[in-house]
Amino acid sequence: MKKVFAMFMAVTLVIGLYVPAMSADEQTDDYLVMFNGPAEKGVLQAFGVEDEDILHAFDLLPAFHLELTAGQAQGLANHPQIEHVEENAVAEALGQTVPWGVPHVQGTDVHDMGYTGSGLNVAILDTGIDNTHEDLAANVKGGYSVFDDADNSDPFYDGNGHGTHVAGTVGAIDNDLGVLGVAHSTNLYAVKVLNNDGSGSYAGIAEGIEWSIQNDMDIINMSLGGSQSSSILEEFSNLAYEEGVLVVAAAGNSGNRGGNNDTVGYPANYESVIAVAAVDENNNRATFSSTGPAVELSAPGVSVLSTVPGDGYDSYNGTSMASPHVAGVAALVWEANPGLSNVELRELLQETAVDLGASHQYGHGLVQAKAAIQ
Ligand SMILES: [Ca+2]
Ligand SMILES: [Ca+2]
Structure with missing residues (x-):
């Protein structure tokens, strides 16, 4: 630290x-x-x-x-x-707190090797990002809102906090304050597809994916989802993947204690999208974390400290917090191995994850940045 x-x-x-x-x-x-x-x-x-x-x-x-x-x-x-x-x-x-999830996914090990996500573009499809935040400002390079109304048309106004929190886990700056992102030099893009109440529509998410493809995003993080499938949303997710984008999404928070239902939401459930489950510090699945055959990777999603609007910091729980750990790790690994295709990168993340048990709960296991690079 x-x-x-x-x-x-x-x-x-x-x-x-x-x-x-x-x-x-x-x-x-x-x-x-x-x-x-x-x-x-x-x-x-x-x-x-x-x-x-x-x-x-x-x-x-x-x-x-x-x-x-x-x-x-x-x-x-x-x-x-x-x-x-x-x-x-x-x-x-004064000092910077390193959230537990960053070393847990070997982020700090990889920072020591010189990789920080530099040069990668990560689209945060969410409630917006507060681009005046002291621990994010320099890394937020652009954005877009799918909304026309005055309250939601500014992608840099996050009236909810969710998007700013997700953005901090991916890319909070390495400085003397606040927290540290998994890929702390990466380029963050605020793609506001959820309004200030935290809700949106599949049309808006599709529009956000389209913007991400058109604007050369390398990685899309979607800490969002719904229980209903949509052919159009799947088409756009597939298109992003075919265009070389790595698409990462939260598996969902519809899990039960037994962890035996099939509750992975959409878009995470699509073949072209990496579904991320949430674990705690002891690598136990969070009871809320959705389960099912589509679960692909696990990442920290309990008591995750990150940025919130107004130069604030807070701890949140959710697969929404797990997904950006995977997006951040992907940025680190891609920086280290720029020749990898998105398909190869995805396979590498699967192969090098630490097996945590039942695949319908943990997928291939805990994502690991250093193991993927070596
Ligand atoms: Ca910081
Ligand atoms: Ca999937």
Whole structure:
């Protein structure tokens, strides 16, 4: 985990109108004091600052780290040769949290090998992506909305949160804040096929797939689905696959505890689409994860931390969270092996997955980025 310690100093100028009497037993605190010209120790001494109170004298600026009483600090702050007097603020440890799913699919191993999904275009067919999010902005390269109404016509307005969360799992930026995406340098495209309430239609999804083909997307992620099949939606899914796009979708959240029903939704159920089931940190199938012969791969889908609109972060559950792990892994593997066709890439992901048991629950098993590259 990458951690960066940044010093955030509160600029608290202590302004006093008087110099109170000092007593030896008065409580002292750490201060940073800077002269407006050359440092003069005599000025400090005039306020009773002794050598032992000087914790550090800086070289490059006329600044001191001092142990002072509140009275001394106020006196110095009023002195004409003193520019700044600040209480030494507590430095906060900031850092980026690596969601558990990223190492779980060997994402971090592959990042260490130098692959980050760079150069791949991933279409997120969803509720939109907040492209002003601090942990996504630089990676969101474009978008399209299938809606005409004012509330939903902007693909970069995600009034729901779902699409922004999915996008973060694929490609949240590697920086000093927030989370880390599986393919953190990949190009994200916001294809808004679901409205702010999280619903859409097969016509809209088909339109989003069409846009993705026309705009050179390499990977389509569909963390969505319905229980009803549609010949037209299948035709568009097949067309994307024939055109060389890797098409990934959530298997659905209609599973039961026994995991013995056939509940994989559409488009995941189509032959041309990879159906992704959800597992937890212990590689157990989430009870909600849909089951059936169409389940192809498994990925993290429980307590998945990712981005939400407004520079926020939240944990969600669902096969919607599992699918973007596979899309991200696919971007990493494709970057490492650009000569692979989408069909070959898909076979590779199947062959190198870790077998987790019953195929109607887990498919070929847990997707693994490093194993697929090696
Ligand atoms: Ca980040
Ligand atoms: Ca399928």
